[in-house]
Amino acid sequence: MQRQLSNLLRLALALAGLAFIAWSLTWSDQLVLPVGTTLPDGSTLAAAERVRLIDGEPGRAGDRVVVQLPSELGAGETMSLDAERVGGGPADVQYERGVVSTLAGARWSLVVAGVLLVGTLPFLQTARWLMLLRSQGLDPGMTKAFRLTLVGQFFNFCMPGMTGGDLVKAYYAAKGSGRRGAAVMSVVFDRVAGLLSIILLAGLVGLLLLDDPMVRSLTLVVWLVMLALVVFAMGYFSQRFRRWVGIDWLQRRLGEGSVLTRIDQAALAYRSQPGAVLGAVMVSLPAHLAQMLATALAGWALGIDLSLGVLLVVLPIVYFVGSLPITYQGLGVMEGVAFALLLGLPAAGGEAGAGATVNQIVGMLLLGRLYLLVYGLLGSVYVLRGGMHLFPQDEAMADDETPSEQTLAAR
Incomplete structure (x- = not known):
């Protein structure tokens, strides 16, 4: 019963996210008088008034456009305007494309370039995960790790948030392994490294754009979050802090065989491998940079007129929030954060009007998800074939959760 209620809640959140997006969109072309x-x-x-465009092409010399007036301005009435007045200076009529017009006018060469950029992600993500696995004496090989990385990407589209595939990835990484705790924690630290790097990317780019007030505020928040995470990590791995807050006492009460104790011991194994964790974060930076560049290309393809610097500060924050298991693929959540940070920013090209519209932002994030889906679908091939666990040869091994003394000595 509890599981059914949980599934219903997730479905309700997903529907709420879709409803928010649908409500935010401008479905028909409009002019702002x-x-x-x-x-x-x-x-x-x-006061300025939005009216629906029903005929004509804005900006065409010698043409006129016809708009439908709302009921409060004259029920059923239309009016004609000089098409050359549309989209000019700030005092002129502004043109806002609807969903269909926004997508129809996309520059698909930029979209294709985004797809190719995202194609580097599975390879970089596999390298990151292998780095963490090998630091704990687990080496399934590049092929198996790459295959399970694609499987995890596929399952990201089957669960809430953008990290649901990690659960499936952790399950198959542990299945048949003689050290299940270490295998599961490699997936956890893989995700932690990814989240740290995406926030770090926003913070590093923000340092180059401190003259922008909005970017300066975001950069300050990002670095405060990074500082809080570093302090938390130092506390968690500190023996003195663990004794002070009672973590060691709790472990003794739970016993060596408890699930929480084994997970904690597997996590502590990375305390002696700071180089692997730092390396995983560094490998993630080009991966996230490629993903953010691809999303920026999608935005530019749809007509967004914002600088690359601003997008590289805002988009990592949007994706970070979207990775939280709140709604399916972050629907509604990512859009809400993007609206709050991008709507109202002036155009980077110096043209009149805002640099991004609601439709353009929604379209950009939609294409960003579709990029990931393209490669996630490759993972479905391995799902259908089966045999996805990393260590099939170790199924008969005992479930030894900690490295042997000989292994530790070898390190």
Whole structure:
């Protein structure tokens, strides 16, 4: 019963996210009439008003556009405007594309370039995970690790958040392994390294753009979060702190064979491998940079006019929030954060108007998810074939959760 309620809650959150996106979108092409626009009845607008475009092409010389006025301005009435007045200076009529127009006008060469960039992610993610596995004496080989990385990517589209595939990945990494705790914690630290690097990317880029007030504020928050994570990690791995907060006492009460104790021991194994953890974070930086560049290309393909620097600060934060298991693929959550950070920013190209619209932001994040889905679908091939665990040759081994004394001495 509890599992059914949990599934219903996840479904409700996913539907709520989709509803939020659908409500945010502008489905039809619209024009924004500025203050002072003369209406058919001779009155003038006291405030800017959005009206639906029903005919004509904005900006075309010698043409006129026809718009549908809302009921409060004249039920059923239309008005005609000079098409050349649309999209000019800030005092002119502004054009906002609907969903169909936004996608139809996309520069698909940039979209394809984004797909190719994201293609580097599985290889870099595999290298990161192998680094952590090998630091604990586990080496399944590049082929098996790469295969399970793609499987995890596939299952990311079957569970809440953008990291649900880690559960499946951890299961098959531990299955048949003689050291299940170490295998599972390699997946956990793999995810931690990824999250640390995506925040670090935003912080590093932000340091180059401190003259921008918005970026400066975000950069400060990012580095404060990084500081908090470092302090937490130092405390967790500190013997004195662990005694002070009672972690060691709790372990003694639970016993050596408890699940929590074995997981904790596997995590502590990385205390003697700081180089592997740091290396995993460093390997993640180019992976996340490629993903953010691909998403930025998707935004530019849809007409977003924001600088690469601003996008490389904001997008990592958007993806970081999306990785939390709140809604399916972060639907609604990622969009809400992106709206809060990107809407209202001026265009980087110096043109009048905002640098991004709601439709463009939604389309950019949608394409970003589709990029990942392309490679996630490759993982479905291995799901259908079966035999996904890393260590089939070790199924008869005892479940020894900690490295042997000989292994530790060899290190």
